[in-house]
Amino acid sequence: MITYLAKRILMLIPLLFGITLITFAVIHLAPGEPVDMQISMSPKVSAEARQRIREFYGLDKPLHVQYVQWLGRMARLDFGRSFAPDNRPVTDKIAERIPITLSLNIVALILEFGLALPIGILAAVRRDTLLDKGITVFVFVGFAVPTFWLALLLMYFFGVKLGWLPISGIHSLGSDRLGPAAWFLDMMKHLVLPIGVMTFGSLAGLSRYMRSSMLEVIRQDYITTARAKGLPERTVILRHALRNALLPVITFLGFSLPGLIGGSVIFETIFAIPGMGQLFYQGVMMRDYPLIMGILVIGAFLTLIGNLLADICYSIADPRIRHGRT
């Protein structure tokens, strides 16, 4: 197990290196210089001041020197200062946004699993019945629905038409004067729609995946054996089949992470949630280069960690992976 873990972690190093290289390349492929935007805001900047700013950001040096310097600063978790008017360190700006995005995603993920697994199992067990067909239709529609559109419809219906739920932000105005219980309730009301839409967004994929994984397992000989022993169908499905069918789902979880994190841009922009996605969107609109680079690297890093966790879970669940070739 230790060797497997060590190997797996060592493999992260070239990936991390590649992530920084691609991020750097993406930013520097763009025409114009990162400081152009900052300078163009104040037309009075002279050529000399321009040069000073370029030197300040190290833009007068050759690209590979810039890359190494950037890498060195990043190793110390210093992503530079934001180009936004507040000019704060990018690390601070990201750090205060990450908890919101992560916790929303985790809650949505838990709900997604809680719903998708039973749906998938049910569809597999009742294969080709009306229920299975109904679920299949739901899955196909779920795949095709643009989530931001669904968000708009729900905002219209529950927010505008019925007036039950607030449609933007995560707190009401003046909620800081409420007691802790009321404050929490207020926040929950704000989060129902975003989390609901986020959950729905990935529900279809997972339930479909669970269904096919379950169908695959049910065909196996050991399931026939379990049935032949006269075990009740419930035990066969929930004890013998489910465990094995869950294995590929762990990998699926790892693969779906980049989509989840990336999707936060859309949800957070629509619902005005102050998370990392919204920060990134604002950064992109203002061409805040240090911020864009920082979030790209951190977003990819989170995915790496997520994949690592998924792999570790998988190897715990399936000894074949641990002991066999990786």
Next chain:
Amino acid sequence: MDFRSSYFYSVFWKSFRRNRFALAGGVVVAVLFAVSLLAPIITPRDPAAINAYQVLLPPSASHWMGTDELGRDVFSRVIFGTRISLYVGFVAVGIAMAIGTLVGLVSGFYGGWFDSILMRFVDIMLCFPTFFLILAMIALLEPSIWIIMLVIGVTSWMGVARLVRAEVLSIKERDYIMAARSIGASDIRIIFRHILPNAAAPMLVAATLGVGGAILTESALSFLGIGVQPPTPSWGNILTSGKDYLEFAWWLSLFPGLAILVTVLAYNLLGEGIRDALDPRLHR
């Protein structure tokens, strides 16, 4: 299966025909093509014609899907949006297929360190939250329809590369490749004459499913204001007005979204139908 034989088509069609969902998807896709070709004839009004006296009108007999905040006919804009969506979907998927196929072929056929490097590159690209990468690239390059197609293509080829590589790995061990080699066929000839045609079927499935994904991505980008730029109508940027006028004009939100839903659904059904018809294991 070799898609060049007529036997292949008869087996394929026999199985595809029985799948009503897939047929429906195919019909809708065909209709969408017709609509986008005939857009100027079908649309009752100029999609760009502004009318200050008919702002935000609800759907009626003269404006089937109402009007937007500038008095433009939403129905006409949605119809013209079909063009943009199909266009972006096809070109973006074409780019992704081209890159993915090339990487997958080279990687699978030559193997060795070349394969390792290319596949690590794929791993790295897959680490980035795709939407973040797309946003960053578009914002730095100034949004235009060309940039969008390019960026969606450049960020979505990795799955194709893996798929093609896996196909190549299995095909290159077959006897007919050995036969081709033994009569002195060049690598290029083996790759393009013998391997690629035999890998074409799963690639077709991936491409069809990819179009739906690309259309969804384009609409999300346009919705966020960094995709297709107004006044060019796209389903995504009509929805932007839909959000701005959510409290007064539900029709601005409802119809373009339905168009996206139906289109993506049709492509997915078609793609899945093709997959099922191609996969002999699924024939019951």
